[in-house]
Each structure stands twice: as C-alpha cells, then as structure tokens.
Amino acid sequence: MTRAVEVRDLVKTFGRTRAVDGADLDVAPGEIHGFLGPNGAGKSTTIRVLLGLLRADSGTVRVLGADAWHDAVALHRRLAYVPGDVSLWPNLTGGEAIDLLSRLRGGVDRTRRDELVERFALDPSKKCRTYSKGNRQKVALVAALAADVELLVLDEPTSGLDPLMEAVFAELVTEAGAAGRAVLLSSHTLAQVEKLCDRISIIRDGVVVESGTLAAMRHLTRTSLDAVTASPVDLTPLPGVHDVTVDGERVRCSVDTEHLDAVVGALHAAGLRSLVAQPPTLEELFLRHYATAEARS
Amino acid sequence: MSATTGLGELVRLALRRDRVRLPGWIGSIVAATAGTAASFPTTYPDAQARLGALMTIDNPGTTALVGPLYGEGDYTYGIMVGHQLLGMVAVVAALMSIFTVVRHTRAEEESGRAELVRAAPVGRTAPALAALLVAVGANLVLAAGLTLALGGLGIETVTWRGSALFGAAVGAVGLVLAGVASVTAQLTEHARAASSMAGLVLAAAFVVRATGDVSVEGLSWASPIGWAQATEPFYADDGAPLALALGLAVVLLAGAVVLGRRRDLGSGLLTARPGPARAGSALSGPFGLAWRTSRGSLVGWTLGVFFFGLFYGPILSESSTFLDNVPVLEEFVPDVEASVAELFAAMIIAVVAIICAIPALQTVLRLRTEETSGRAGPLLATALSRTRWALANHVLALLAGAVVLTAGGLGLGLGAAWSMDEPSWVGTATGAALAYLPAVAVVVGLGALLHGWVPRAVGAAWLLVVVGFFFSYFGELLDLPQAVLDVSPFTHVSQQPAVAFEAAPLAWLSLVALLAIGLGLVGLRRRDLLDA
Numbered sequence: 068m069t070r071a072v073e074v075r076d077l078v079k080t081f082g083r084t085r086a087v088d089g090a091d092l093d094v095a096p097g098e099i100h101g102f103l104g105p106n107g108a109g110k111s112t113t114i115r116v117l118l119g120l121l122r123a124d125s126g127t128v129r130v131l132g133a134d135a136w137h138d139a140v141a142l143h144r145r146l147a148y149v150p151g152d153v154s155l156w157p158n159l160t161g162g163e164a165i166d167l168l169s170r171l172r173g174g175v176d177r178t179r180r181d182e183l184v185e186r187f188a189l190d191p192s193k194k195c196r197t198y199s200k201g202n203r204q205k206v207a208l209v210a211a212l213a214a215d216v217e218l219l220v221l222d223e224p225t226s227g228l229d230p231l232m233e234a235v236f237a238e239l240v241t242e243a244g245a246a247g248r249a250v251l252l253s254s255h256t257l258a259q260v261e262k263l264c265d266r267i268s269i270i271r272d273g274v275v276v277e278s279g280t281l282a283a284m285r286h287l288t289r290t291s292l293d294a295v296t297a298s299p300v301d302l303t304p305l306p307g308v309h310d311v312t313v314d315g316e317r318v319r320c321s322v323d324t325e326h327l328d329a330v331v332g333a334l335h336a337a338g339l340r341s342l343v344a345q346p347p348t349l350e351e352l353f354l355r356h357y358a359t360a361e362a363r364s
Numbered sequence: 365m366s367a368t369t370g371l372g373e374l375v376r377l378a379l380r381r382d383r384v385r386l387p388g389w390i391g392s393i394v395a396a397t398a399g400t401a402a403s404f405p406t407t408y409p410d411a412q413a414r415l416g417a418l419m420t421i422d423n424p425g426t427t428a429l430v431g432p433l434y435g436e437g438d439y440t441y442g443i444m445v446g447h448q449l450l451g452m453v454a455v456v457a458a459l460m461s462i463f464t465v466v467r468h469t470r471a472e473e474e475s476g477r478a479e480l481v482r483a484a485p486v487g488r489t490a491p492a493l494a495a496l497l498v499a500v501g502a503n504l505v506l507a508a509g510l511t512l513a514l515g516g517l518g519i520e521t522v523t524w525r526g527s528a529l530f531g532a533a534v535g536a537v538g539l540v541l542a543g544v545a546s547v548t549a550q551l552t553e554h555a556r557a558a559s560s561m562a563g564l565v566l567a568a569a570f571v572v573r574a575t576g577d578v579s580v581e582g583l584s585w586a587s588p589i590g591w592a593q594a595t596e597p598f599y600a601d602d603g604a605p606l607a608l609a610l611g612l613a614v615v616l617l618a619g620a621v622v623l624g625r626r627r628d629l630g631s632g633l634l635t636a637r638p639g640p641a642r643a644g645s646a647l648s649g650p651f652g653l654a655w656r657t658s659r660g661s662l663v664g665w666t667l668g669v670f671f672f673g674l675f676y677g678p679i680l681s682e683s684s685t686f687l688d689n690v691p692v693l694e695e696f697v698p699d700v701e702a703s704v705a706e707l708f709a710a711m712i713i714a715v716v717a718i719i720c721a722i723p724a725l726q727t728v729l730r731l732r733t734e735e736t737s738g739r740a741g742p743l744l745a746t747a748l749s750r751t752r753w754a755l756a757n758h759v760l761a762l763l764a765g766a767v768v769l770t771a772g773g774l775g776l777g778l779g780a781a782w783s784m785d786e787p788s789w790v791g792t793a794t795g796a797a798l799a800y801l802p803a804v805a806v807v808v809g810l811g812a813l814l815h816g817w818v819p820r821a822v823g824a825a826w827l828l829v830v831v832g833f834f835f836s837y838f839g840e841l842l843d844l845p846q847a848v849l850d851v852s853p854f855t856h857v858s859q860q861p862a863v864a865f866e867a868a869p870l871a872w873l874s875l876v877a878l879l880a881i882g883l884g885l886v887g888l889r890r891r892d893l894l895d896a
Contacts, residue, residue: 118745120893140749148745154738156657157554159639159647166643167653171746191641196553207742220745 069132071096071218071249072117077126079112086112088273089126094251094266096217099244101264102253103353109273110253111151114222117251118148131217144173147211151223151253153203155195161206162191168210176213183209186235200227212239219243219250225259237263261349269353277352285346288355289321292330293345297338305330316340321347370486374494378468382498389460390506393534396834397453398513401445403842405519414439421448424679425708428574429715431593432584434600442521442598445514450533452837454592455570457506457534458541461499462562465545468495471555473630482629489621492546496617499542507535526598533592536609540588541566543616550623553632560664567668571675578679588612650748650756658727662764665723669716670771673793676712677779680705680789705784709776709793710862711836716772717800718832718854721807724765725825728811731757732822735894750888758812758881765804773797796860802873806853809880816887819894828853 072094079087087109094100104110115121117130119139128135133142155164165184169175184191187205195203204227211219219240225233233256240250240263254260260267261281268278277284289309295317302308302318307326312319322330334342379386408414418439427433431451435443469492472478478491510531515524541562548561569587576583576590584590594605627633646652731754734740744750777793780786811825832854839849849855853873858866 115741115893118741120741120744122890122892139744140747143745144747146745148742150738150741152738153742156653156739158660159643159656160641162641163639163643163647167647168742168746170643170648171650171743171748173747192638194639 069096070094070129071098071131072100072251073127073129074113074117075127077113077116077128078124079109079116079121080124085273087116090270090273090275091278092268092275093278094218094249096249097244097247098266099240099250099252099264101260101267102251102270103255103257103260103267104253104270108270110270111222112273113270114148114220114251114253117220118143118146145216146218146220147172147214147216148220149204149207149211149222149224151226152200153207155198155203155206157194157196159195160192161189161195161198161202164195164206165191165210165213168207169213172214172216176215180209180213183213183239186239187232201229201232204228205232208236208239212243217248219248219252221250222253223255224252225254225256233259257349257353267349281349284352288347288352289323290327291319291321291345291347291351292334293317293319293343294334295340295342296334297340300333300337302330302333305333367487367489368493369490370484371490371494371497374481374486374490375497378494378498382464382467386460386464386498386502390502390509393453393456393460393506394509394513397445397449397510398517400449400838400842401441401514401519401522402517404441404444407843408441408444411438414441414444417444423708424578425676425711428578428676428679431573431589432577434596440521440598441519442523442526445522446526446530446593446597446599450530450593450597451570451573451589453510454534454537454589455566457503457538458566459563460506461503461538461542462545462559462566464499464502465495465542466549466555466559466562468498469546470549470552470558474553474555476630479629489624492549492620492624496542496546496620499545500539503535503538503542506538507531510534521598523598523601525601529595529601529603530597532603532606533595533597536606536613537588537592539613540609540616543613543620546620547616547623550620550627551633553630556661560661571671575675650743650753651760653743654727654730654757654760658730658760658764661726662723662767665720665764665768666771669719669768670775672719673712673716673772673775673777673797674779675775677776677781677789678783680708680712680776680780681783705780706861709780709789710796710859712776713773713793713796713800714836714854714857714859715833716776716797717769717803717857718829718836720765720768720772720797720800721804721829721832723768724761724804724808725811725829727757727761727764728808728815728825729822731815732819735819740893744893750893751885754812754815754885754888755881758808758884761808761811762801762805765808766798766801769797769801769804770794792861795865799860799865799870800854800857802870802877803853803857805877806873806880809877809884812884813880813887814884816884816891819891 070093072092074090074092077087077090078085090109090113092102092113102110112121116123116128117135119135119142122136130142131145135142155161159167165180166175169180187209189202189205189209195206198206204224208224211221225236228236237259240252243250252260252264264281266278266280267284268275270276297316299313299316300318302320303311305326306329307323308330309321408417422433430448433447472481472491481491508531511524511528514522514527514530544565545558545562548565549558552558552561569589573584573587573590573593576585576587584593588609591605591608595602623633647656731740734743740753744753773794773796774790776797777790780789780793807825807828810828811822814822814825832852835844835849835852835855839855856869856873858864858869
C-alpha cells in the first residue's frame with residue numbers, strides 16, 4: 068500500500084536559513100502520526116511543502132502516492148488542511164467560509180457540516196472578523212473534518228481551543244482514524260499527542276531526529292529512579308547515570324535503559340528500602356530535545 | 365494615571381514605525397512642488413508667455429480641477445504656483461494625514477496590537493492623541509519644508525511670505541483631514557472603512573470647492589480646500605481663512621476624544637450585524653470570493669467616478685460658451701479640428717481613465733494581501749489551482765476597470781448631453797472612456813507580473829498610476845519629451861473625442877497586458893507561496 072506521506076531527505080532553504088535540512092517523514096495509511104518539535108524546528112515548513120505551497124529545494128515529497136508539487140491540485144481533493152493560525156475573510160460569515168472552502172475542495176456534505184458545527188458549538192452566522200482565535204480555528208476544523216478525504220494535515224489545530232473543545236477535537240480525530248483516514252498532527256499539546264497518536268516523529272533544527280511508536284522511543288531513552296537506601300550510595304561513577312541528586316538516604320537519578328541492571332544492583336547492595344521507577348513521559352522525551360536544541364543554538 | 369499616560373512613548377513608537385514612510389511622503393511632496401515651481405521660469409520665460417499661459421488656463425475646466433484664478437491679470441510665477449499647485453498638493457497632504465492617523469489608531473486596534481499597548485500603563489486617549497500628534501508634526505514639517513523649498517528657489521514673485529503661506533495652507537488642509545480621520549477611526553471597526561470614510565469627506569471637500577469655484581458663488585467657503593485657496597498666496601497673502609481650518613481641526617479632535625471615551629477597545633460606534641449561516645450559490649469559487657471581498661469598494665468607485673464625470677459634464681458646455689465670448693482666446697487653443705468642448709472632454713476622460721486604474725490595481729493587489737494574511741494557504745490547499753485563483757482576480761480587475769470606465773464616461777456624457785442638449789455626447793464620452801481599457805489592463809498586467817515573480821515589490825505597480833497622473837497634469841506644462849511620456853500606457857491612447865480613434869495602439873496595449881498577465885501566472889506557478 069502506498070504511504071499517506073513519504074518524505075525523503077527534504078531540504079528547504081529561505082535565503083541563508085536552512086529551515087528543513089534533510090528531513091525524512093513517513094505516515095502509513097490510516098495512521099495517526101504525531102509531528103513534534105520546538106518552534107522554528109521546521110514543522111510548518113515541512114507541512115507547507117507537503118501541501119505544495121512551498122517548493123522543495125531537494126528530496127522527494129510524495130503524498131498519497133503523488134508528487135506534492137506537481138500534482139498539488141488533484142491531491143488536494145484527497146486531503147484537508149488546518150493551519151495553526153487561521154485567518155479568515157473579515158466580511159464573510161463563518162458559515163460562508165466553511166461552505167466556500169468545502170466547495171473548493173469538491174462539495175459540501177451538509178449533514179456532516181451541520182453536525183460538526185453543533186459539536187464545536189460554533190455560531191456560523193457571525194462575521195469572521197468578530198471571531199476569537201478559537202472560533203476561527205473551529206471554522207477551519209469544521210471545513211476540514213467535514214470533507215471526505217484520505218489524509219488530514221493538521222498544523223497545531225487546537226491552539227486557542229478551550230479544553231472542552233479540545234476533547235471534541237480528540238474524539239473527532241479518533242473517529243477519523245477509525246474510519247481509515249491518515250492524520251498528520253503537529254501539536255504542542257503533548258498529552259493530546261500521547262493519547263491520540265500511533266506513531267510520533269520529532270523534528271529538530273530541520274532534521275527528524277526520532278521516529279517510531281512511543282513505546283519504542285521510551286525503550287531507547289532513560290528511566291528515572293527515585294530510591295531510598297539503608298546507607299547513602301554514590302551512583303555518579305557508574306556508566307549511564309545522569310542528573311543525580313542525593314538527599315540523605317534518598318537518591319534520584321535517570322538511567323540509560325541499557326545500564327539499568329548495574330544501577331539497581333548498586334542500590335540493592337546499599338540496602339534498598341523503596342524504589343520507584345518511571346518510564347519517561349513524552350514531555351520528558353520532548354524536553355530533552357528542546358534542551359539540547361537550546362544548548363546547541 | 366491620567367488619560368494621556370504613555371503619550372510620549374507612543375509618539376516615539378509611531379515615529380519609529382514611520383521613519384521611512386513619513387519622510388518619503390514629505391520629501392516627495394516637497395520635491396514635486398519645488399520641481400514644478402522651478403520649471404515655470406524656463407517654460408514661460410517672459411511676460412508674453414505668461415499671458416499665453418493665463419489665457420489657456422483661464423477656463424472653467426481647469427478652475428474645477430485646480431482652483432480659482434486670482435490676481436489682476438498678471439499671471440506671475442508666484443500666482444502660477446498658488447493657482448496650479450496649492451489645491452493638488454493640499455489633497456496629497458490630506459491623504460498623508462488620513463493614512464497616518466488611521467494606521468496608528470484603527471489599524472492598530474483591528475490587528476490586536478493596540479490591546480497589548482493598552483494593557484500597559486497607557487491612558488485611554490493616549491493612542492489617538494499620539495497618532496494625531498504625529499500627523500500634526502508631519503504637517504508642520506511639510507509646511508516648513510514647502511516654505512524653505514519654494515522660498516529658497518529665489519524665483520521673482522515667489523516670495524518668502526507667500527511660500528510660508530502656501531506651506532501653512534497645505535498643512536492646514538492636512539490638519540483638518542487628520543481630524544476627520546480621527547473621527548472616522550472611532551466610528552468603524554475597520555481601518556479600510558475608516559480611511560474610505562475620511563477619503564469620501566476629502567472627495568466631497570474637493571467637489572464642493574470645484575462647484576463653488578465654477579458656478580455657485582460662495583460655496584467654496586464650505587470646503588477646507590477652498591479656505592486654503594482663499595489665502596491667495598503670492599498675491600493677497602491673507603492668512604485669515606486658515607483660522608477656520610485650525611478651528612475645525614480642534615473641533616474634530618475634541619469630537620474624536622469624546623467618541624473614543626464612549627466605546628470599548630476594538631469596537632466601533634457602528635456595529636456589525638450577523639449574516640447568513642450558509643454560503644449562497646455565488647460564493648462557490650475564486651471569482652465569487654474575489655467579488656465578495658471587493659464589491660463594496662468597487663461599487664463605491666463606480667459611483668464616485670460616475671458622479672465625478674457627471675459633475676464635469678456641464679463644465680464642457682460652459683467652456684465652449686466661454687470661448688465663444690472671448691474670441692481672442694481661440695488662438696491659444698491647440699491647433700486641431702475639434703471643438704473646445706471636445707478638447708476638454710478628452711482631457712477629463714484621460715484623468716478619469718487613470719482614476720479607473722486605481723480600483724483595478726487594488727483588485728490585483730488583494731492577492732498579495734490574501735497571501736501575507738495567511739488566507740491564501742488554506743485556500744490553495746483545496747483543489748483550487750494557483751492559476752484559477754489569480755486569474756479570477758485578474759479578470760475581476762479588468763471587469764472593474766471596464767465598469768468604472770463606463771461609469772465615468774457615462775457620467776460625463778450624461779452631464780454634457782443634458783447641459784448642451786446634444787444626446788450624442790452619451791455615446792461619444794462612454795466610447796472614449798472605454799478606449800482606455802487596454803491602458804488600464806497594462807496596469808493590471810504589471811501588477812500580475814510583479815505578483816508572479818517579485819511579490820514583495822508588487823506595490824511598485826502603483827508607479828504606473830502615479831506617472832500617469834503626473835504626465836496628465838504636468839506633461840505638457842513641463843514640455844517632457846515623447847520618449848518619457850511613452851512610459852505611461854495612458855499616453856498611447858488617442859485622446860478622443862478631440863482626435864480620431866486609432867485602433868492600433870489599443871491592440872498592442874492589449875497584447876502587452878495579456879502577455880504580462882500570462883507571464884505573471886507562469887511565475888506564480890513556480891514560486892513559493894509566502895506567508896506572514
């Protein structure tokens with residue numbers, strides 16, 4: 068089966084800035100794929116190349132089996148897009164904007180549209196200029212989710228939505244996944260990504276640095292330990308131990324998964340009284356990438 | 365905290381943002397004025413030449429365009445400056461003031477930036493006052509610049525006193541319109557509507573003055589531009605009428621402050637109504653969208669240009685009876701086989717044509733706004749191709765040009781037919797105006813070409829309009845060589861009904877326009893779509 072998104076070695080520069088610098092990205096059909104990265108890492112640029120709005124300097128970019136640049140118009144009948152900062156025509160109403168975008172894509176499913184308008188509690192008779200940021204996002208979401216397409220490209224789609232509406236959004240994305248649609252979801256709401264996504268790619272400085280399921284990623288990373296021992300123990304000389312803090316008999320650290328056995332052995336030797344071991348949350352995974360990105364810049 | 369806390373900071377902010385724009389406005393106004401004034405002694409070297417100029421220029425058509433003639437028969441260089449330039453320069457200064465005030469008041473609120481500013485310890489009236497102070501400052505600098513530039517020319521009869529009064533009169537009109545703009549900025553929620561409303565007031569001031577100067581005694585005293593011209597710089601040198609302008613500016617400012625206190629941030633005194641929850645069948649493609657986003661302004665332009673024409677119609681008949689009464693003037697009329705009315709009609713239609721290029725070009729430039737605002741992205745992420753998107757706009761631009769041209773020609777024709785009792789004028793004037801469509805199309809083409817290849821520089825297409833205006837007002841006065849005049853597409857169109865219709869220039873102007881639009885589309889298909 069052809070992949071929903073297949074990006075190989077994508078490079079996109081703006082003047083002297085290399086916004087995307089050899090990125091790879093794969094989204095399988097029917098997969099909900101999280102696309103993470105700090106601001107300015109190249110997420111939106113990659114997405115805009117996928118949509119044929121920007122032209123790749125080099126690399127292959129295929130969407131639903133077709134070339135993202137040359138076949139853009141035909142492709143766009145099969146996908147729907149929501150940007151992170153929706154800007155609408157001030158003198159159109161929200162309902163008019165939804166219908167316009169749907170018609171340009173190929174037609175309006177009225178029942179579906181009305182159902183979505185209701186679920187998002189949107190007043191479609193208001194002029195777009197009077198909408199708050201959250202309501203503008205809703206307009207774009209309704210237009211995209213009402214479309215019968217194979218791929219949803221969502222670039223931080225929930226910015227400005229309240230938690231209630233974020234829950235509605237999560238339900239709708241799950242439904243889309245169940246209906247066999249592929250979703251590329253770029254988001255800063257990590258809990259949402261953790262809950263919704265089958266697989267995740269992390270982009271940093273224009274390069275996708277990690278890609279896989281959350282479980283697989285955790286395996287590659289560190290487990291945090293919080294232990295109380297009978298006598299104080301110095302873990303710092305051991306290989307693969309990081310961020311050690313000692314508070315009397317209590318010791319906290321994070322450990323590379325491959326060195327876990329040796330560290331637990333050392334704790335055991337010191338008389339283990341209590342031990343809490345936690346796999347890293349997505350947030351920790353992500354913050355590590357943020358921190359290294361900052362350290363590098 | 366008083367209502368004006370933070371005023372100084374806001375003025376500095378506005379000046380920082382406008383550090384290129386305002387010097388640009390002021391510099392070009394001063395340079396164009398002084399340059400034209402400096403050319404007068406060369407163009408009219410002696411008293412005989414000046415008398416000739418006086419005779420060709422002393423007619424109702426010119427009076428309506430530039431203002432009333434004054435002095436006692438001696439058309440001195442000073443009076444030339446005051447008579448020919450003051451009205452036009454004042455209108456440009458007024459536009460500068462309107463844009464400056466709206467940019468720093470309503471545009472800031474509409475964009476949401478004002479919210480950030482007002483959340484800081486900043487008084488409620490400080491933003492409006494800061495904008496106004498900047499506009500006042502700009503007009504003061506402009507007045508000083510005009511005084512120094514004109515006075516410094518050292519032309520006989522262009523006195524320092526007159527130059528100072530000329531500058532002050534221009535600045536006074538600028539101040540009044542700055543006041544008008546601060547009021548309109550309180551009324552609507554949108555910067556564009558605020559500018560348009562203030563622009564309408566300016567247009568009304570112009571029409572009232574023109575009507576007053578040509579036919580209705582005393583009416584010009586109802587227009588700020590009339591007050592400026594009543595100072596008669598370089599002749600009577602009477603500053604008293606400017607007191608009216610200052611008084612009105614103060615009243616308008618006070619009005620704006622009072623109105624501003626009565627409303628919430630971001631809201632206008634005129635509020636928006638709910639609209640349809642579903643799109644009508646017209647709004648289903650790029651053309652429907654382009655029409656919806658520009659119809660308000662296009663209807664406005666059509667009506668405005670129609671009335672502009674209608675208003676000049678009767679002046680045609682007056683100009684011919686005027687010449688009949690003073691037969692000696694006949695020899696100063698250019699040597700062609702045309703009636704005086706036809707000559708003036710051709711002149712006015714040439715101006716109408718350039719005005720019509722403005723809404724047409726605005727329609728093309730809307731593509732750029734769609735792009736920078738981020739609206740084009742989601743639009744082009746649907747099954748809409750870039751070519752269809754842009755072409756729909758270009759077609760609307762050409763249609764807008766055709767409709768507005770027709771309206772202008774029709775207005776002039778109706779006015780002329782009615783006043784001279786010659787129904788044939790309706791067809792003549794409309795046809796003559798429509799003949800300019802290929803020239804308007806070239807302006808549209810340049811816009812499309814730039815949008816396709818160098819979108820950041822798309823505003824440079826305005827140069828064709830500016831050059832067109834400049835040539836039609838000062839081309840003959842400055843005696844520019846034909847090669848320079850040829851830069852403007854408008855000079856290639858045969859000036860009907862004064863001269864016979866020529867099809868060839870229209871054919872190749874159309875060809876150039878189509879080529880430019882086509883090339884623009886090619887560029888658009890190849891480039892990145894820009895965002896914010």
